[in-house]
Amino acid sequence: MPDAHKVRVLVIDDATLVRLYYRDALERAGYEVDEALNGLEALEKLLVAPADLLIVDVNMPQMDGLAFLKVLRRQDLPVSAIPALISSTEAGPQDKAAARAAGANFYLVKPQTPEILVEYVDLMCGRRT
Template identity: 55%
Template sequence: MGTRVLVVDDAATVRLFYRGVLTAIGCKVDEAWNGAEGLEKALRDPPDLMLVDVNMPHLDGYGFLRAVRQEPELQAIPAVMISTESTAADAAQAYAVGANMYLHKPVRPERLSGLVRVLLGMPPA
C-alpha cells in the first residue's frame, strides 16, 4: 500500500466513508479535520492525492488549496475538491485555487474509487 491519500474534511463520518472506499482499493489514508491541519500534514509527508472539503473551520478548502499550490513540493499533487456547494461559481473558485476536479457530495463509492484510480494511474477494478 504505497499510494497515500490525504483526506481533509471536518466531518468524521465523511472521513470514515472515504477511508473505507480508499483502503478497499489499496490506498493508505491520512486524515485532517481542517485545512490548517491538512497543510501541516501535507508539508511533513506529501501525499499522492488530496481529497478536500470546502467548508471547514480554521482554514477552508479554498485557503488550503491556495496554500498548497504555493509550495513547490506540493504543487503537482492532484487535488479533488468535494463539497455540498453546487453552483458553477463554487466549482470555478475551486479550479481557480488549484483543484484538479470538483465533485458534489454525496459521492457514490464507485465514482470515488474510479476517479482515484484514474488520478493515481491505478489499473481499473
C-alpha cells in the same frame, strides 16, 4: 500502479463520518489513507509526509478547502503540485470555478457512492486510463 509503493491519499474534511466513509472505500481499493480536519492540519501533515492525492472539502473551520489550496499552490515545494480533488456539497458553476481558480484538479459533488469515489481517485492516480 507500476511501482511498489502504496498510493497515499490525504482526506481533508471536518466531518468525521465523511472521513470514515472515504477511508473505508479507499482502503478497500488498496489506498493508504490519512486524514486532516481542516486546511491548517493538512498543511502540517503534508510537510511531514507528502501524499499522492488530496481529497478536499470546501467548508471547514480554521482554514477552508479553497484557502488551503491557494496557500498550498503558492509554495515552492514539491507538495504544492499534488493533485487535488474537491468534494463538496456546493454544486453551482461559481463553486466549481472558484475551486479551479484555487488550484483544484477536479470537482465532485457530495454525496458520492464508494464506487464513484474510487473510480475518480483511480483516474487521478493513474490506476485507470
